[in-house]
Amino acid sequence: MFAMFRLLCFSIIVAVANSANIFAIFSVPSISHQLVFQPIWRELSLRGHKVTVVTPNPLNDPTLTNLTEINVSYVYGTVSLQFLIDNSNLMPDQLVSMSVDHYVKPLIESQLNHSDVMKILKDNNSHFDLVISEMICSPAFGFAYKFNAPLVGMLSFSDLSAAFLAIGNPLHPILNPDMLLGYGKQLSFWQRVMSTYSQIRYVLRYDYEIMPELDRIARKYFGDDMPYLGDIEKNVSIILTTHNFITSKPKPTVPALIEIGNVHLKKNVKLPQDLQKELDKATNGVIYFSLGSNVKSANISSQLRNVIISSFAELPYTILWKWETDHLPGKPDNVITRKWLPQEAVLAHPNVKAFITQGGLQSMEEAIYYRKPLIGMPFFADQMKNVRSIAEHGIGVALNTDTLTKEKLKSAILEVVNDKKYKEKISELSDLMWDQPMSGLDTAIWWIEYVIRHKGAKHLRSPLLDLPLYQYLLLDVLAFVFGVIATTLGLLYAAYIYTKPVIQGVVGKNKVKSN
Template identity: 35%
Template structure:
């Protein structure tokens, strides 16, 4: 019997205007939320007839026949890595400690991927060929060397939206007066202290990346790649990236000046809502006062919260008329109130699409924030690390939510925040308005992503989209040579006038001395 996948592919291939390409996708970071954001794009490319090979730590069940998986060992590594960390303690970690921790985690996952026998087999296969490299933009820079190995252009996907260093290698201007670093905890108009902190974060990030992180990845490249010729540096390859796809959109983010090679696809992972399992459907439908959805995402587990925080949530939920749907990672929840339903896994987007869901209590991860905005749900954001602080501050500044600090959470604060959103329709109305403008686009996020990826394929890397800024030396980019010339032109007349004045004074002094001498020829 002919597989339905084969029939679908046949129809797509016959109708496609773009020749099928061989695509290598490197998304080895094991974080589930990262995978959820990128995998649908790979699936869509395969549906359009491209031959897609995905190097991943997350296995896709029943893939298309032209969707191949190279599974690396990162899932096991990441799970054991996470067991040794108290992630809720990250909330007040200093930036200069938190960012290197992220760098190290990403580096170790890159190293584990390279050491996997499956990826080693690909590296040793000299007959393999790819027309395009698609990789996640998450501190795994050694993977850029695949672009040199296969002489293929690169499309990078940033699951965390805009990073300041994207502007550095794409030639897009950085305006630090209003463009916040992704780890900055302020939103809206940046005050003086915010701008000073933003400058510090950005400079620390850019210099640390060049002087600390990239050299480690260079050593990883030397260990695993062999080239007959002198290879380019990772930084050189990064500056040749053809396209960066950002998981954000200007309607909900800081408006930035961007070069054509930076394209926003925020919401690309969101699919048409599916029917809920019957038990969930009944639980939400039958709540006459509405439902509050509580989830701390895929990397933070509610079960790992300190007991005093857990008790605080339980006591708060007992007071509510609303039902609470809680992503809880254990079989049982001691002290579970009668209005609370727990589950280890919940279909988040399908739940948020339900009109009876009134509030989303979230950690503020970018995917969760985007999903809440897409479906017009107000949020209570409880950030812990990374960009969660900025995302929840952004939601609060846009008027669709309240930001609470995990370390200072109290029963009163949570209850008052819930009542504030339930009793004040402004939050819900603003969330719906924001949803309308977020969805209002000439193409869907998926159509936009696929169009520009295929654009890069059609135009063999589309290097003509690159900013001329990347061809300049650093002193030319900052116009320091021009400033020096202008300074010289302004200073030269001043110096000449000063010299002339000094010369005239000297002549006057000499003349004065000469005129003041007695005339020896004069008679009495």
């Protein structure tokens, strides 16, 4: 009995010793971003860690006694990604620069001015063992300086050039072009030229314009004693980035870049009773149509909306459409609308035959898991690249909203539903995606606790971060090689010029003697 008591006490002491005080800030007001991170902060709190999270989408779960959520949901009304949709033809460096002005700056300042966040900022006795932050909201990295704590970065998408620069991961404009370019697997010659040009512009602009501006914002809240924000960013312990091999090509990664996937999948989600009945009786088949949380169907142009409606009206299927207002003008009889839908539960229903998507990463992961072929209709950001990958992997059809017609949309839906190759291919890829040694959530938690246990992960830091650009690009080596070649050729030429008269004299004398 006494031995059991001692064992229990020891277990309690170990549990307390292994628990950590974690501060996390997930700033982006988009449910698709938050859904990826929610299971992580939930699981950390369940494991005994004390977690404080700044989020626009709190879980509000009273059973999570170790979790404190600072609700910043009001930011949904302060920023919009419409500028990215309207300017999707700009270069990546231009889009990122615009994002700082129109999105990151007002977003992060609004959250840092929240009374509960300010209380933490002003409390000199506040202590945290770890800071977790989204990589696209860099000013929040200042919390790592304030608490003198290691930093873990997170991304809800892959292939972001800024994250690669922060972690010292090699950037290759041909093998892994910036996701904002929207290129596919194989690049044409001009795409390779543009990708190289784009990367040079991005690196220069990020280092000399974007990061200094982000640093200026951070200093308003963390003080002028704070190290340069770019240096804090480059000392991030690890970056956890959502990834799957469908939307992102295989690439070399440094140890501190950890790829996770399928973190947000809940499974066994139930449909509302009324919707369950609607889908059950749709034995002819259901086409699910959603443009995600950032692109609103209600905001698309009337021309595009009419093209979609006229196409749906001629289909023999029930259409389930995520439409965000009470009334859809010209709604056909075979269309059911809802302002919000439990997407996993919809995709799990056996009568759903295909999914029309904007190409969001989480939507694609869900479709692959539930083996539903896709019709891609992208609008901005990584959606272009993701939708292109749908066609490249043979799991659906890619459409262009700029040139979309009723016939093209109708033809694409009928092809995806009736041609078995799409269903077979997405089932094959689903098997591959889920054949993993660890789940994405378990991988994320293990690495976060690894950073906590070792108070950082400096030993994983890429040596690339300490190399000057000219050394990384081998400019000094190339200059030396070309210098040696030029010097050798110069000496040979000088020797030839110097000895030319002598050679000509000897040759001339030999000719006279022979004559």
